[in-house]
Amino acid sequence: MTNVQATHTDELHVKGKNARQAAAVLGGLHTTAKDEALKAISQGLLDNVPAILEANRADLEAGRRAGLSESLLDRLMLDEARINAMADALNDLTQLTDPVGQVLEDWERPNGLKLSTVRVPLGVVGIIYEARPNVTVDAAALCLKTGNAVILRGSSSAIHSNMALVSVIRSSLATAGLPEDAVQLVEDTSRETAARLFKMNDVLDVLIPRGSAKLIRTVVNQATVPVIETGAGNCHVYIDEAADKDMAISIAVNAKTQRPSVCNAAEKILIHQKWPHTAELVAALQWEGVVVHGDEAVNNLADGVLVASDEDWGLEYLDLEVAIKIVSSTEEAIAHINTYGTRHSEAIVTSSLADAKTFQLGVDAAAVYHNASTRFTDGFEFGFGAELGISTQKLHARGPMGLPALTSVKTLISGNGQCK
Known part of the structure; x- marks a missing residue:
């Protein structure tokens, strides 16, 4: 092993050992202690705005x-407003119910055994993510509230x-009397160290990737640690023939342009062939600076449209670009989405309740909307507080991952001497 490899391994080994020790403490904490720590971190962020912004400028x-x-760069950028929003979110999190210890079910067996299933922390959570420093704070806060230690790899x-953010968090934890090692950052950002993190089954109870489709595929394919797959967002808005024109244009434009760099932004728009306002929708998107790709039918209906390639239907642009396709039915829209979508967020705009029901039941996604923008797939919008990501898998957690998604269950059994 080279000295560089040894250094990388030592960092992970030491931080993993410390995380295990911190998790043992966090798992037994009362909600009050965790909430006081969250408040301390919130105040720490506000007290250190200049230092955080200076560090962020270096990254930019x-x-x-x-x-x-x-x-x-937009994902990477912090300003005073974004830091204030992170601080506010921490305080909001203290108002949410702590799921740890919640009794989900209890029952008694004929032999007198009494059983109850309760929520417990996962233990040590690994988070690997890209270019979004707000995730550092969100992940640390959610893990702290649920009694988990976290190892962050940005x-x-x-x-x-x-x-800079982790320094503030750790010093705030110490101020609140909690172990600093509840939150740790892997400072070596090499691929080799990430690959080792993927296989630290003796330390991590779960690994959560948050970022591009490439990052998520890499983690899912290489990790031996259990992975909660969060989603790249190749999200669609389907405009049915019974869609109100103004509503459809408003929803499609909002879903694409409000913040195009995030995973719940719409990347594709499907339009029923009998909806007569395609050209107006294209013009509205172009007015907002959106580059429009379209199939042959769209090109025949609107000006200034680029020809969509087969590759376009599966792309997550994360920018002011969109691809539009004309379909003959709701069923064709569903089939297209289930072929090219990423099981994240999909929407139908229609006044037909029957078509809405068909769409919502037929589309395979974590969140399926009727007459609303895909931009609502978010922990805050769902009422969960901060979220750790949008899970697009079907085991354990699906959709915005709030506090309950960071817990497991334990069955407690009480008897009076039963042996059989």
Whole structure:
């Protein structure tokens, strides 16, 4: 083993051991202690705005030199308003019910055994994510509230921001009398260290990737640690023939343009062939600066549209780009979405309750909307507080991952001497 490899391994070994020790403490904490720590972190963020912004500027400057796209720079950027929002979210989290210890079910067997299923922390959670320093705070806060220790591995593009944020979090934990090692950052951002993290079954109880489709595929394919798969968002808005024109255009434009760099933004729009306002929708999107790709039918109906390739239907643009396809029925829309979608968020705009029901039951996704924008797939919008990501799998957690998604269950059994 080279000295570099040894250094990387030592960092993971030490932080993993410390995380296990911290998790043992956190699992037994009362909600009050955890909430006081969240309040301390909130205040710590507000007290350290200048230092956090200075660190973030270093990342932004490096990102511009490296040629990062504007959408990635937007994800990376922190300002005073975003830091204030993170601080507010921490305080809001203290108002949410702590799921740890919640009794989900209890029953008694004929032999007198009494059983109850209760929520418990997962233990040590690993989070690997890209270019979004707000995830550092969200992940730490959600794990703390649920009694989990967390090992964070962000990207090299956000390393200065993440180090500054974790420094504030750890010092705030110490102030609140909790172990600093409840939250740790892997400062080596090499792929080799990430690959080792994927296989730390002796330390991590679960690994959660949050970022691009490529990152998520890499983690799912390489990890031996159990993975909760969060979603890339190739999200669709389907405009049915019975859709109100103004509502459809408003929803489609909002879903695409409000914040195009996030996973719940619409990337594709499907339009029923009998809906007569395609050209107006295209014009509305172009007015907002959206580059429109379209199939042959769309190109025949609207000006300034690029020809969509087969590759376009599966792309997550994360930018002011969209692809539009004309379909003959709700069933064709469902089939297209289930072929190219990422099981994240899909929407139908229609005044037909029958078509809405067919769509919502037929589409395979974590969140399926009727007459609303896909932009609502978010922990805050769902009333969960901060979220750790949008799970697109079907085991344990699906959709916005709030507090309950960071717990497991334990069955407690009480008897009076039963042996059989």
